[in-house]
Amino acid sequence: MRRRLTILTAAISVLTASALALTGCTLKEGSSTAEPAAAATAAVAADVPSLEGKTVGVAAKDIVHDFSRIVYQSVQDRVTALGGKVVATQAEAKDDKHVADIENLIAQKPDAIIVILGDATTLAPVLQKVHDAGIPLFTIDNVSEYSVNNVTSDNWQIGSTLARTIAEDIGGKGRILVFNGFPGVAPCRIRYDELKLVLNDYPQIQLIQPELQDKYEGTVEDAKQQITDALTRYPKGDISAIWSCWDQPEIGAAQAVDAAGRSEIKIYGVDADKGALDLISDPTSSYTATIAQQNAAIGAGSADNVARYLGGQSDKVTPTTYFAPVLITKQNVSEKIAELGLGG
Incomplete structure (x- = not known):
């Protein structure tokens, strides 16, 4: 994978977490890399083309935990906000259903397909089918040679x-x-x-x-x-x-x-799932630390990359888009829950 550092700022109405830029600082150094929410909202990617008249297929492995559930919803919300139509499926954590869902999307001939999570080996044949059908493939947390762009945390x-x-x-x-x-x-x-x-x-x-x-x-x-x-x-x-x-x-x-x-x-x-944050917030619990991902920004970022690619801005779409993670410990849990909008 080419580890080219690209930060995509995506501000949509459903984004409760501020977009964070990857910097030279490590997560352990304690310096906040979070922009204020207002600043993130002001950084709307104005150059993102409309998806009016476009259909985007979205195939998620599951919506079992907070990361997958929020990413899945954020992708759909952003495609809709850009004027596109969404055809969305989630495979209830079943690999065979995930493959079948993607095959069904191929048959519907959308303008692009976004695949969220999944086992790389299991999905490889069906992702090749997406490519062979001439449908631009985008992935989230799934590295594939057939993907135009993969959005992920570092x-x-x-x-x-x-x-x-x-x-x-x-x-x-x-x-x-x-x-x-x-x-x-x-x-x-x-x-x-x-x-x-x-x-x-x-x-x-x-x-x-x-x-x-x-x-x-x-x-x-x-x-x-x-x-x-x-x-x-x-x-x-x-x-x-x-x-x-x-x-x-x-x-x-x-x-x-x-x-x-x-x-x-x-x-x-x-992942900073709510259940984990509740335990980290409890001083008597053994749960010591988690690392938060920018779930909503990751989903919106993938949709923006689709819009750029389909809108004639493929030169602005790199093979990988990274979003910076955030270490959450018992010492900073209250601060980070508020800063990242994780209290819901």
Whole structure:
């Protein structure tokens, strides 16, 4: 993937989070990269062409958690705001249905198709079909050779920041239990790879084997049971932290850890789901930190790229559009919830 840094400012009525620019600062340095909401709203991309008379197909893997649900709605809202027609599907977290949904969109011959999430290997054949049909393909959190543009967070930054935060919080030594169930999903793969890369410099930290496998459905309860079982296998002192590439399993993990009174264990996830933020806001909870993504801006940004591409501005559409993530900890959770509009 060409990691060309492109920041797309998208201000629509449904955007409650201010657009953040990627800077040279790390997420750990504490300097706020957030623009005031008014400034973000004023930065409306006036050069985005209309989608009047255009139909955009939107195929989402699911709307199971906050990230996918908000992105899915934001894409549709922005296409509509630009005058376009939306044909939207969500596959209820079923890979075969996701493929079938995309095939159905191809048959309807829209002017463009946006695919949100999904396993790269599973989707590769159907994404090639989109390309072969001559329909411009755009993706969100799904790297594909057939995609004109992929909109995503900087998952390298997410992964390394979360890993460094864990390493520092546990004093550079200990054992981490990880959920690693989605190696075919690019953001999860990147975040996990960054975890291992960072830990190369922390020889006194080990990942516990075997790793746990999270599920996409019934995630919270399944993770809660897995961690409850793990706590019986690993007595106090054997687990320093629990890691996952997303918040849902960590919500269940925190519930299990808190119920067991294992206050020495710290929990870390990604997405800033409301359930995770509620736990991080609780000083007695083991949920220690999450990393927020700009969900609404990511969805709107993809729609804007479609409009630019179809409106004769393909030179303004880069292969990847990145949005900066934000580290949320127990120390800054109230501030960041207000700053990013995450209180709803």
